[in-house]
Amino acid sequence: MTKVPYVEKRAVTVLAIGDAIEPPAVRAMLEGFGYLVTVQWIGSREELLKIFRGELRTEDTVVISGHGGMDGFRFRMRRRLGPGRWPTSAG
Template sequence: MAELIDQTFMFPRMPVAVIDIGDTLEALLIRSMLESLGAVVTLHLPGTPGDFLSLIGAGERVHQHLVICGHGDENGFVFGDYIEEIDTSMLLEGSLPPSVVAEHARLKGNIVLSTCCETGGKAYGDAFAGKGGAGLYIGPDGSPEGADAPLFVHCFFHALLARKRTAEAALERARAYDDEAKMFVGHRGSAVTAFA
């Protein structure tokens, strides 16, 4: 993948995409926080489940680092209800399951971090880091409190961007913050191994 212009500056700025699928306040907070760490941030506002699937299927046209902000439940990423004209056939009771993500994700080694509840288990690890090709997928295997998810994102990206740690070391550092942070689990590689 070619470097973006911000990466060639004397003081390079890492491009990060924030994808808001239902928690705009969290997405805006995370965007500002990432910018304060020196990232150049693109905020994506997919209006439909199909738009979200296009984003995660864009391959090299999407930034190397992705943060998905929204809500999750036992079925997956919560999208909710739409008017009849919007295709929601991929949703299960208003949520996007990991099986659909696995069909559409084309992530060429990207680092993907989800703040959405219940999206850190093996099924999503397989969908993003396995079949989807992400180099690292991180999500909460449970339901973090509202303020805990942005704090985890800050700790992770502070270690990654400010301290220049590897993604795995940044995950370890962020998980060490407190017991709630340990809810976030990382999955990597085509064989998909969960690690903490």
């Protein structure tokens, strides 16, 4: 009988922005490759900014799943988070 070696799973956070329907598929794919996946459903622009500033915990590896264009991410209930509005460590 062949012994299967233990392989430690790496953790990843999937940020689901707006009403994106892709996160379950992204999660299934990553789990299929052996990752331990946490999905965080982002409800507002402010919540996403807190994550980018490090105020809300994520894993070291983050996958962003959402919709947008050259002018930024689209939030159903809020205005877009676009270029030039990315947070910095200085706030």
